[in-house]
Amino acid sequence: MTSSSAVVLLPELLRIHDQRKRCPAQLWLCPLDEVTYAYQVVISPGTSPCFASTCTGHHTCRQRLQSSALLSLWASLLCLFQFSVSMEDYDYLFKIVLIGNAGVGKTCLVRRFTQGLFPPGQGATIGVDFMIKTVDIKGEKVKLQIWDTAGQERFRSITQSYYRSANALILTYDITCEDSFRCLPEWLREIEQYANNQVVTILVGNKIDLAEKREVLRQRAEDFAEAQSMLYLETSAKESDNVEKLFLDLACELIREAKQNKLDNNDTAPMPGEGKTISYLSCCSLM
Amino acid sequence: MAAEELPSEFDVVILGTGLPESVVAAACSRVGQRVLHLDRRSYYAANWASFTFNGLLSWIQQYQEEPQPKEVQDWSSLLDEGEELVYLSNPDSASISNLQVFCFTSEEDEEEAQSSDLPNPTEEKAVNEDTDVKPSADSNEEATTEKQETVGGAEEEQLQVTPTEGEEQDTDKPHLSTAQSQLEPTRKRITYAHLVKEGRRFNIDLVSKLMYSRGSLVDLLIKSNVSRYAEFKNVTRILTYRNGNVEQVPCSRADVFASRQLSVVEKRKLMRFLTSCMEETEEHQAYSGRPYLEFLCDQKLGDNLQHFLLHSIAMVTEDTPIEEGLAATRHFLRSLGRYGNTPFLFPLYGLGEIPQCFCRMCAVFGGIYCLRHSVDCLVVDKDTNRCKAVIDNRGQRISCSHFVVEDSYVGKKAAAPRRLLSRAVLITDGSVLPSDSDQQVSMVTIPPVAARYPVVKMVELCPSTMTCIPGTYLVHLTCQSAGSAYEDLAPVVTRCFHTPDSPDQENRPSVLWCVYFNMVDGSGVELEGHGLPSNVYVCSGLDSTLGHEYAIRQAELIFQKILPEEDFCPPAPNPEDIIYDGENPSTPAGEEDEDGAGEEGKREQSQTQE
Ligand SMILES: Cc1cc2nc3c(=O)[nH]c(=O)nc-3n(C[C@H](O)[C@H](O)[C@H](O)COP(=O)(O)OP(=O)(O)OC[C@H]3O[C@@H](n4cnc5c(N)ncnc54)[C@H](O)[C@@H]3O)c2cc1C
Ligand SMILES: Nc1nc2c(ncn2[C@@H]2O[C@H](COP(=O)(O)OP(=O)(O)O)[C@@H](O)[C@H]2O)c(=O)[nH]1
Ligand SMILES: [Mg+2]
Numbered sequence: 098m099t100s101s102s103a104v105v106l107l108p109e110l111l112r113i114h115d116q117r118k119r120c121p122a123q124l125w126l127c128p129l130d131e132v133t134y135a136y137q138v139v140i141s142p143g144t145s146p147c148f149a150s151t152c153t154g155h156h157t158c159r160q161r162l163q164s165s166a167l168l169s170l171w172a173s174l175l176c177l178f179q180f181s182v183s184m185e186d187y188d189y190l191f192k193i194v195l196i197g198n199a200g201v202g203k204t205c206l207v208r209r210f211t212q213g214l215f216p217p218g219q220g221a222t223i224g225v226d227f228m229i230k231t232v233d234i235k236g237e238k239v240k241l242q243i244w245d246t247a248g249q250e251r252f253r254s255i256t257q258s259y260y261r262s263a264n265a266l267i268l269t270y271d272i273t274c275e276d277s278f279r280c281l282p283e284w285l286r287e288i289e290q291y292a293n294n295q296v297v298t299i300l301v302g303n304k305i306d307l308a309e310k311r312e313v314l315r316q317r318a319e320d321f322a323e324a325q326s327m328l329y330l331e332t333s334a335k336e337s338d339n340v341e342k343l344f345l346d347l348a349c350e351l352i353r354e355a356k357q358n359k360l361d362n363n364d365t366a367p368m369p370g371e372g373k374t375i376s377y378l379s380c381c382s383l384m
Numbered sequence: 385m386a387a388e389e390l391p392s393e394f395d396v397v398i399l400g401t402g403l404p405e406s407v408v409a410a411a412c413s414r415v416g417q418r419v420l421h422l423d424r425r426s427y428y429a430a431n432w433a434s435f436t437f438n439g440l441l442s443w444i445q446q447y448q449e450e451p452q453p454k455e456v457q458d459w460s461s462l463l464d465e466g467e468e469l470v471y472l473s474n475p476d477s478a479s480i481s482n483l484q485v486f487c488f489t490s491e492e493d494e495e496e497a498q499s500s501d502l503p504n505p506t507e508e509k510a511v512n513e514d515t516d517v518k519p520s521a522d523s524n525e526e527a528t529t530e531k532q533e534t535v536g537g538a539e540e541e542q543l544q545v546t547p548t549e550g551e552e553q554d555t556d557k558p559h560l561s562t563a564q565s566q567l568e569p570t571r572k573r574i575t576y577a578h579l580v581k582e583g584r585r586f587n588i589d590l591v592s593k594l595m596y597s598r599g600s601l602v603d604l605l606i607k608s609n610v611s612r613y614a615e616f617k618n619v620t621r622i623l624t625y626r627n628g629n630v631e632q633v634p635c636s637r638a639d640v641f642a643s644r645q646l647s648v649v650e651k652r653k654l655m656r657f658l659t660s661c662m663e664e665t666e667e668h669q670a671y672s673g674r675p676y677l678e679f680l681c682d683q684k685l686g687d688n689l690q691h692f693l694l695h696s697i698a699m700v701t702e703d704t705p706i707e708e709g710l711a712a713t714r715h716f717l718r719s720l721g722r723y724g725n726t727p728f729l730f731p732l733y734g735l736g737e738i739p740q741c742f743c744r745m746c747a748v749f750g751g752i753y754c755l756r757h758s759v760d761c762l763v764v765d766k767d768t769n770r771c772k773a774v775i776d777n778r779g780q781r782i783s784c785s786h787f788v789v790e791d792s793y794v795g796k797k798a799a800a801p802r803r804l805l806s807r808a809v810l811i812t813d814g815s816v817l818p819s820d821s822d823q824q825v826s827m828v829t830i831p832p833v834a835a836r837y838p839v840v841k842m843v844e845l846c847p848s849t850m851t852c853i854p855g856t857y858l859v860h861l862t863c864q865s866a867g868s869a870y871e872d873l874a875p876v877v878t879r880c881f882h883t884p885d886s887p888d889q890e891n892r893p894s895v896l897w898c899v900y901f902n903m904v905d906g907s908g909v910e911l912e913g914h915g916l917p918s919n920v921y922v923c924s925g926l927d928s929t930l931g932h933e934y935a936i937r938q939a940e941l942i943f944q945k946i947l948p949e950e951d952f953c954p955p956a957p958n959p960e961d962i963i964y965d966g967e968n969p970s971t972p973a974g975e976e977d978e979d980g981a982g983e984e985g986k987r988e989q990s991q992t993q994e
Contacts, residue, residue, distance in 0.1 A: 223748075223750050224748060224749055224956065226748050229959060229960055248747055248750075248752065248753075249743075249744075249747050249753045251388065251752070251753075252754035252755070252757070253755070254428075254753040256428055256743055257428070257733075257736075257740060258613055258614065258733070258737045258741055258744065259744065261615075261732075261737075289584075290584055
């Protein structure tokens with residue numbers, strides 16, 4: 098990321114900023130006074146106030162130029178620094194959320210995929226909210242933001258806000274644990290309540306390395322998935338079986354849907370992410 | 385799964401998931417305390433919750449039923465030497481009172497009733513169930529709605545049908561539908577059945593508040609990085625009800641200059657006044673102790689400006705002293721322009737998201753969550769008068785160093801008569817002030833409609849806030865109680881909306897459905913005292929102001945009592961900045977056996993990056 102520091106989109110342009118639909122999860126909101134100064138540094142005289150950055154990312158800094166604002170070099174340097182840290186080159190960003198009973202291997206699946214390791218013991222990761230991995234799908238860069246339950250599934254107490262604005266859900270059970278399979282309808286009810294209508298759901302049977310202990314037959318799970326119109330896959334986080342495939346298949350499906358949505362241009366379903374995340378940038382003033 | 389036992393040792397046990405409790409939970413967990421966070425309810429956020437339409441109906445039903453007295457179990461067998469039990473009160477349902485529900489839309493649409501071949505049989509069933517639990521309006525209200533029948537016109541024709549008398553509905557449908565299509569070809573009336581069917585897309589808050597862009601909640605969300613769990617929308621305009629009309633209040637510089645209500649002279653006066661009140665002047669001091677209104681009067685601003693400044697910007701009453709009035713004005717002005725043209729933000733999916741966001745932060749740092757789980761009593765050391773442990777509703781003894789509890793569990797011990805808030809929630813079919821955009825989020829200030837009526841704050845939410853379905857608006861009214869919620873707020877509703885009680889206001893939006901209730905205003909409750917041990921802290925949180933200052937200040941005070949040395953909600957590392965050992969090829973062996981240490985390393989690294 099070099100020359101993409103100045104992206105000023107006027108509100109009018111934001112409305113036609115259709116890429117917004119591709120990544121509902123993250124639109125950042127910058128406080129007017131603290132950030133606009135930064136732009137004034139980089140916008141050279143004579144240029145139009147609207148820039149398209151070289152970055153193909155589609156986060157939007159929805160700023161109106163404040164012509165009367167005082168120029169603050171200090172603020173601008175900090176902001177530019179932040180931008181250069183945080184701006185990445187990708188075409189799509191998707192939020193993927195894992196659910197399922199405790200102990201089925203959700204955390205292990207995420208860590209296997211993002212870090213390439215199988216953690217010994219309980220794979221709980223204190224202080225880590227979500228993990229990021231950028232993958233290449235047919236020449237397009239797809240950034241996957243993968244959220245884990247933070248252990249709230251243990252006593253059936255997942256916050257509703259966890260499901261909001263997820264693009265995809267990975268519903269996981271353990272093939273060696275009948276109980277984790279029987280709980281699936283309960284999870285589906287929760288999805289129906291809180292997740293976005295267009296969410297892509299995939300059912301995953303994990304721990305296939307423990308074939309001798311299998312309690313749930315593949316056919317049974319396949320039938321169930323089909324009845325609920327979900328995709329189905331069996332994995333082993335331990336042996337790294339199908340883990341890569343799981344996330345890549347999801348990414349492909351999400352891209353397909355995103356393109357479809359763009360074609361249909363269906364505005365009927367309100368997308369989550371029409372709101373804005375309070376920007377990390379506002380921390381500038383605290384630094 | 386539900387049978388799994390909780391761990392039996394924590395640093396902090398917290399009962400109740402309202403906003404202040406959740407902030408305390410996140411703050412403690414963030415600095416490494418082992419936190420157990422419980423709520424007896426099946427949902428998060430207690431009286432701060434947001435409900436789907438169907439969820440709200442069950443919530444209403446639960447409060448309309450007689451509460452069954454819970455039998456007190458004797459857990460004294462779990463005591464050791466020198467300990468005694470202190471029982472918590474039964475969660476008192478008195479925190480909500482005077483619930484009244486009215487439905488002014490027809491129960492079912494004719495076409496919909498005929499084509500009962502809904503695709504999803506389970507959905508169909510849910511609809512029926514909910515129709516059964518539907519609370520009916522009280523009887524004299526039905527009488528007033530029936531009166532309407534003769535008024536005629538398509539709008540009224542449908543309006544008067546309350547769900548309990550749906551059978552005698554519309555015999556002359558053809559005539560009716562043509563009349564309707566002539567009036568409004570695109571607008572189809574939304575039926576009760578439709579509200580229920582689309583119920584999950586509503587997120588109806590029990591409390592109605594807004595976030596000041598420079599208020600302590602927004603600052604805390606940003607400081608702690610909890611903001612990453614939620615998305616927000618700007619409140620797009622400030623309105624006020626005046627002389628029987630709803631008007632827009634110009635509050636940003638741009639608004640002031642674009643305003644057509646204000647004369648050029650007024651514009652200059654207003655700008656001069658707003659600029660001057662940011663600083664404390666000698667003139668202000670001269671009015672010390674006297675009402676803000678008196679000061680405004682003497683500024684010779686004129687009726688228009690005086691109304692805006694008192695009711696919409698300071699949002700205070702006529703007898704508020706100048707110090708408070710100026711402070712409120714400054715708070716408003718400081719928040720203006722940070723994120724938009726008004727000082728306020730609103731979270732997508734409703735305010736109930738905010739406590740949940742803090743709970744998520746707590747969980748990410750290791751806090752343990754368990755809903756549908758309560759604490760029966762405290763184990764108190766007789767010598768030190770400190771709470772050593774709690775006993776949960778299954779008789780498990782859980783030791784802790786601190787216990788934080790929502791006030792409804794100790795409610796009965798508060799002797800002073802409680803203050804109440806009056807609330808109304810309406811689902812309407814249009815905005816109180818239609819404009820070019822139908823996606824406006826409006827804050828409406830309503831001065832007393834008549835002598836001895838309270839000042840009412842109204843928030844109108846559009847569907848893009850993800851709190852109501854397309855074609856509807858969700859309207860929240862709040863005031864300090866003078867009488868019951870219905871007595872306080874119905875006069876405002878009939879003035880601002882078209883209801884069976886205000887049949888002549890066809891040009892105003894119609895109320896499809898509404899609920900009135902009173903909630904306890906906890907702002908008088910003390911943190912300590914209550915005759916409880918010194919390491920037990922009571923959260924009240926709910927107050928009548930528009931912002932969240934009270935709840936956040938309370939959470940911070942409690943945190944400082946528990947952990948006086950620690951930082952309150954330091955920023956959580958940004959997951960994108962965390963560099964994992966696993967990606968570093970030089971430490972492939974280390975990661976397998978010392979995972980815990982690796983975790984620490986991660987946090988360290990991410991902090992040094994910032
Ligand atoms: C972890 C992280 C945190 C971040 N935090 C923040 C933050 O707090 N605040 C913040 O502001 N940013 C933040 N960013 C960066 C931000 O998300 C965007 O990358 C940044 O705003 C750049 O904008 P953009 O991606 O929309 O640029 P682009 O997507 O490249 O902008 C171009 C877009 O605008 C449209 N466009 C451009 N010019 C025109 C034109 N002339 N006419 C019509 N349409 C036009 C194009 O169609 C295109 O869609 C963060 C990024 C990350 C990864
Ligand atoms: N044999 C085997 N064990 C696994 C697999 N995935 C996870 N586990 C084990 O299952 C337990 C729970 O895993 P975890 O990821 O913490 O589950 P979560 O609660 O769903 O996040 C751990 O002991 C893991 O080592 C797998 O694919 N194969
Ligand atoms: Mg886990």
